[in-house]
Amino acid sequence: MIILIPAYEPDAQLLELIGAVRAAAPSLNLVVVDDGSGPAYGQIFDGARRAGVHVIAHPVNRGKGSALKTGFAFILDRFPGQDVVCADSDGQHSVVDILRVAERAGTDASSMVLGARAFAGGVPARSRIGNAATRLLFRLATGERIPDTQTGLRGYPAGMLPWLLTVGGERYEYELNVLLEAKAAGYRIASVGIATIYLDHNAGSHFRPLADSIRVYAPLLKFLLSSFAGFLIDTVAFLTLSAATGSVLGAVVGARCLSATANFLINRRLVFRHGRDKPASAAAARYFLLALFLLMANYALLTALAGAGVADLPAKLLTELALLAVSYAIQQRFLFAAGHKPDLVPAQPRHSFAVNRSK
Structure with a gap:
């Protein structure tokens, strides 16, 4: 099992998350994608490397969807056959919930697993409204009820990674596109209840309400x-x-x-x-x-x-x-649905990644 964390201008929450995962499950491999954070955040990523994390860096910010695809391609190349759990870098996901999703993700090769928040308590208005809107859009487009369409905590079986690389979207719209196209690709969507955590009213989020909402709802x-x-x-x-x-x-x-x-x-x-x-x-x-x-x-x-x-x-x-x-x-x-089920296990080219790893 691989834990994949896309990160853009992260704070100390990223290192705390890495330390907590390492303490709870020392055998897990972690991959962090630095999505063009810049030199000012070099100490954070150096700390991740010292903790034994594989760190891949984009030279410029390319968006969360692009960072996830870079991570998937790296995992296919270096860790073939490994399931993946994606988690956010801003402290929204507890280690307990990450491990619960990881445990569930390996049980069904045809299902992705979403960590679904209950949205109870002190949830920022933009998050509550945004999730309600995307739930409605998703149900309208697919007929399926998904309790949390915007969660960043997701588990994917190894065989799903080649398909994930074909899904369109480079920024926040990518994760919704994955859900919208899953059924046509022959995949199911399962959910596991997780805690709803927003630190400082989600101040660490880089979601741009206007520009990124337009992408998501395009x-x-x-x-x-x-x-x-x-x-x-x-x-x-x-x-x-x-x-x-x-x-x-x-x-x-x-x-x-x-x-x-x-x-x-x-x-x-x-x-x-x-x-x-x-x-x-x-x-x-x-x-x-x-x-x-x-x-x-x-x-x-x-x-x-x-x-x-x-x-x-x-x-x-x-x-x-x-x-x-x-x-x-x-x-x-x-x-206008997909006309055919895509090849789920295409031949994968070897990638050359610049990555620092601890021994």
Whole structure:
């Protein structure tokens, strides 16, 4: 079992964590990735080396996802066949919880293990809200309930490492992408309850609320922008065709055809990562059926809400929001899902790593 710790500008918490792991489980190997922290943090990483830790350094900051992939590649090269537990460097994970996840991670070659926090007590608002938002996004995209989608304490069986190197994302979005793509790759997600620890209101976190949230929520944000673009196209086309032909029915049908075509092309090429895995003709046929379903559902919901006495504008807004969620879930999970299960054990090239190790 290998403990992998990505670290960017860490404080003494990193050395305390290393010392506690060494005391509790002397046989475990630890790998730390210095993600471009710079010379000012050299003493911290020198201390890790003196403690017998393998330290790999990025020359510049590349992001947590990139640091994790560097660690996975190093472990595949130097410790083939070893399971991995990833832990954060800022003191959020106790040694007891790290070892509990490590024990569970080695029991099932097809499951990753998440250390799931309960979010009880004095949890910073941004962490509580952020986790609630990503839980909702994850359930919308996959249909699965995960209690903690943002946890950095995760256990991966050895056979999963080659696939982890293929998942997109270089910064905080990487860990959510791993969860979103696990099912298509044939992996399950298990959870182990852990303590919720935030030191100094999570002051040691390098998460940037605006920039990193945009990265994490990019798939949903792109879908919303794509849907808004379709709405604009539909509106402009309807007004143009109505004025040109004088036929409301013709304008509605023509506008919907134009907006649906544009929405399909945008979603297939730009929004969903696996949008082009399937042939365009097959995907277009399924999208047409989805569009028909949504059109009928739109009419049925509007009729039901009107019958219940809801005014037209609120009824329209409620209907569109409900169907937007349904449309995203269907396209993410079925229409533009991964077309095939990737090779889980590809041949791995040998890597040359600059690393200082104790004897």
